[in-house]
Amino acid sequence: MRVVAMLPTYNEAGTIRQCVEQILRLPLETAVVIADDASPDGTGQIADQLAAEYPGRVVVVHRKGPRGRGLAGIEGFQRCLELPAEYIVEMDADLQHNPEDIPRLVAAAERSGAAIVVGSRYVPGGGEVNRPASRRLVSRLANAYLRLALGLSLRDCSSGFRLFRREALAGLDLATMSARGPWILQEVLWRAKQRGYRMVEIPICFLERAAGESKLNVGILLRSLVTPWLLRRSSAFGGRA
Ligand SMILES: Nc1nc2c(ncn2[C@@H]2O[C@H](COP(=O)(O)OP(=O)(O)O)[C@@H](O)[C@H]2O)c(=O)[nH]1
Numbered sequence: 001m002r003v004v005a006m007l008p009t010y011n012e013a014g015t016i017r018q019c020v021e022q023i024l025r026l027p028l029e030t031a032v033v034i035a036d037d038a039s040p041d042g043t044g045q046i047a048d049q050l051a052a053e054y055p056g057r058v059v060v061v062h063r064k065g066p067r068g069r070g071l072a073g074i075e076g077f078q079r080c081l082e083l084p085a086e087y088i089v090e091m092d093a094d095l096q097h098n099p100e101d102i103p104r105l106v107a108a109a110e111r112s113g114a115a116i117v118v119g120s121r122y123v124p125g126g127g128e129v130n131r132p133a134s135r136r137l138v139s140r141l142a143n144a145y146l147r148l149a150l151g152l153s154l155r156d157c158s159s160g161f162r163l164f165r166r167e168a169l170a171g172l173d174l175a176t177m178s179a180r181g182p183w184i185l186q187e188v189l190w191r192a193k194q195r196g197y198r199m200v201e202i203p204i205c206f207l208e209r210a211a212g213e214s215k216l217n218v219g220i221l222l223r224s225l226v227t228p229w230l231l232r233r234s235s236a237f238g239g240r241a
């Protein structure tokens with residue numbers, strides 16, 4: 001098995017099957033780990049059906065306890081590391097990240113030797129389809145800010161489409177991460193930077209949501225913006241950011 005895709009899911013019943021099947025049909029040895037937070041729309045049951053249809057290639061983590069993109073991501077990653085995969089790819093289950101881009105992420109990792117390959121909307125060739133100009137602007141501004149606050153040279157610090165080399169992901173020490181929500185995306189970059197990991201970006205097109213609803217809101221955005229400072233402070237006081 002070469003690549004395991006980690007899909008955090010909350011209410012993605014409209015897209016999960018197509019997303020998983022597209023990943024399994026890629027011309028690579030692939031598997032999928034779904035980390036579902038007891039979605040009320042039945043995503044978890046569809047995931048179980050997929051696991052039964054594709055034995056050994058689909059693993060479902062039914063999370064209990066507090067819900068969260070960050071918490072689910074950590075548990076999903078830990079499950080991925082129990083599988084013999086060379087690369088782990090995290091991505092949305094709503095088809096906003098195109099499964100067909102996965103081979104390009106893998107190729108970029110092999111070409112560059114980087115620890116992490118980020119699918120980026122903000123490098124030449126990348127972009128977003130049919131997003132209202134206001135949301136694009138907010139995302140761009142937030143990213144320019146995050147890049148400075150985290151001290152990174154990445155253009156897309158809030159992309160949820162990323163490939164990790166197995167050893168790099170294991171080296172992040174997931175069990176000690178603190179983010180419960182989507183700001184986990186920033187915590188992972190911060191840690192990767194502290195570990196001296198090389199990160200590269202390749203262009204991706206962020207597609208329109210095919211079904212379901214975004215869980216992003218102003219609270220999450222603000223929390224993401226303060227995250228770099230909390231991580232810096234915790235590092236300065238000897239905490240394990
Ligand atoms: N398990 C889990 N997944 C979540 C949660 N919130 C969001 N997700 C998933 O994380 C991915 C990204 O979330 P999404 O709402 O699409 O964010 P957006 O693309 O920025 O609008 C999707 O696959 C969601 O289903 C959560 O609380 N728990």
Ligand SMILES: [Mg+2]
Pocket residue numbers: 092094096214
């Ligand atoms: Mg999405």
